[in-house]
Amino acid sequence: MPYVQRWRKSSYSGDVDGNACVELAHGQDAAILLRESDEPGTVIATTPAALRALTRAVRAGRFDHLSR
Template sequence: MRGREMPGTQWQKSSFSGVEGPNCVELASVEGHLLLRESDDPDTVIATTPARLNALVRWQKSQRRSPKVREPARHR
């Protein structure tokens, strides 16, 4: 799916992206799907559902709360 081939799509920049700069995550909602893209690469678009995006965000947040498990050092 190409971002520039979607006329009329209303993209919203993430509030975590800041005010300026090309490194922004943008979202749009089209026919029950969420579209995601980076503002510095607007032609690449990822389509997902709200439930799947919610699951990804919950999983990512759970990874921040969990202590990092370190692999035991290997001796050579």
């Protein structure tokens, strides 16, 4: 049986089609998969530890200067 990904997006994104949001899924070998909802064919794989480090940095505001 082939592996089937179950993509999830934030509840903040709502259920309206066309929302541009990041979606996550569990991949094979404990990988975490990320994609942009409006570009579902482009997928990035990372590790749970790297994703945790990224989300902590975002919450801490370490990338805020990039959006100014």
